[in-house]
Amino acid sequence: MxxxxxxxxxxxxxxxxxxxxxxxxxxxxxxxxxxxxxxxxxxxxxxxxxxxxxxxxxxxxxxxxxxxxxxxxxxxxxxxxxxxxWGGHDASYLELNSNHYLLVVDYREQHSVVNSTVYKWNFNNTQFVEYAKIPVRGGHSGKLFSMDGVLYAAIANYLTTTNEYTIKSHVWKLKQGGVTELVQSLDESGAGSTGIDAFTNDGDTFLVGVNKLGMDCAQNTIVYRWDKSTNEFKIHQRIPVEHCAYRSTIFKVGGEVFIIIATTRSERGGSSNDKYTSSSPIFKLEGITMFIKYGAMTSHACFDITFFERDGEYFLGQSNIRNVNGGLSNAALNIYQWL
Structure with missing residues (x-):
């Protein structure tokens, strides 16, 4: 831990x-x-x-x-x-075809145009070496995933060089030798994207994009589904999130798929400490169709939630940066057992 x-x-x-x-x-x-x-x-x-x-x-x-x-x-x-x-914000590891890859997403606050890097493991010197560069615009999150044995990277872009929340999130294909190809810009992602994740279910590939448009927290979290006939991700579901969403974590228990969304505040604006107490919702995938509300946990400026297994039991680790009164001291890393 x-x-x-x-x-x-x-x-x-x-x-x-x-x-x-x-x-x-x-x-x-x-x-x-x-x-x-x-x-x-x-x-x-x-x-x-x-x-x-x-x-x-x-x-x-x-x-x-x-x-x-x-x-x-x-x-x-x-x-x-x-x-x-350079203003590192996220990382994603993936093993594919006996190779090991590490995506490092850079943000670069003052000049949001910067390349993020995909590294590939070198078995000779047991270190990662640069494999590919991916251009990002205020990169906040990234996820490596594969389809049909091919490596892809999804990048959540947050804002433009003029501090506008209009830049869309991108999906990239990484070809042999680290050559990158832009597959698409995700629809409805130009709303200050802060999180991106991927999962597979029943042979389908999904992305989950979290939006947080500047001072406006009332944004949908978008579930995308890969369309094999058009070779692109299409919007599968819009999930309304009541509080300020930041990241999503996808996990599976007993073959069932869940999403929990880390929230940072109940609303934007003002300096009241009680606004740092919010609800991080949990959604369950019903069949292969839609996510429905399943539960929630109380958060205090939560920036990430991690799912892990220990001795056959399942847990969620919640990383808060505020305490229960909204202050910065004695913030808690809470561990919840999934029952």
Whole structure:
């Protein structure tokens, strides 16, 4: 279990589960400057790696992000590789055709035109090497996925160079040798997109796009479905979200598909701390048709929710950056068990 808060100098900590008291306990603070936006872990050849993507330190956005490796000799995570990032916001790992890929989405706050990078694992030096560049406009989120053995990347673009929330999210195909091809711009995504995710169900491929248009939180989260006859994603469902949506997490339990949407505020505008208390809704896919409201959890400026399994049981880890009173101190990383 890892925890990070996107504020200047905030540490990134690792926690380990204690079987005796059935609680997660502080285990290690990861070395290196930390202003982490996202953490991605993966296993290559039986070895655990953890990638921490850093946003900025002070006003400096061009900073290092780090890949850590679990050292079985010491029992701790150690720095393995440094990646150059510019306002890093998200990362996505995918294994495909015995190859390993890592997408790093950069934001670059002051100049939103920047390339995001897809890295490919080099088995000889056991490090990631640059494979492809993807142009983004205020990149907020990204997801690697595959269809018919071909690698794709979906990018949620947030705003233009003139600070307008009109830029659409894009789907890219990555061809042999890292050549990129723009497949399409997603319909109704030009509303300050902050999240993108992908999943498959019954042979179909879906994308889920989260929109948050500047000061207006009343935006639909869009579910797209790949149309095999036209080779493009088409809108499958619009999900109204009551509060300020930021990211979606797709998970499966017992073969059923769920989406939970992390929310940051109940409404935009004003400085009242109680607005940081919001509801993160959970939706369930009924059959292969539509998502319906299933439940919700209370959030306090929640920027991400992670689904994980431990000993055959399922959990949701909720990362809040505000406390229950709306303040910045003692914000909680909450863990919920799925029952």
């Amino acid at each position: 890892f925890s990070a808060r996107p504020y200047n100098g905030s540490p990134t900590n690792a926690y380990r589960y204690n079987d005796t008291n059935e609680r997660y306990e502080y285990y290690q603070q990861l070395t290196g400057k930390s202003d982490a936006k996202q953490i991605e872990h993966f296993i290559i050849n039986g070895q655990l790696y953890v990638f921490v993507i850093n946003y900025k330190i002070g006003e400096k956005e061009n900073i290092d992000s780090y890949i850590y490796i679990f050292d079985s000799r010491t029992g701790f995570l150690a720095q393995h590789q440094t990646l150059d990032t």
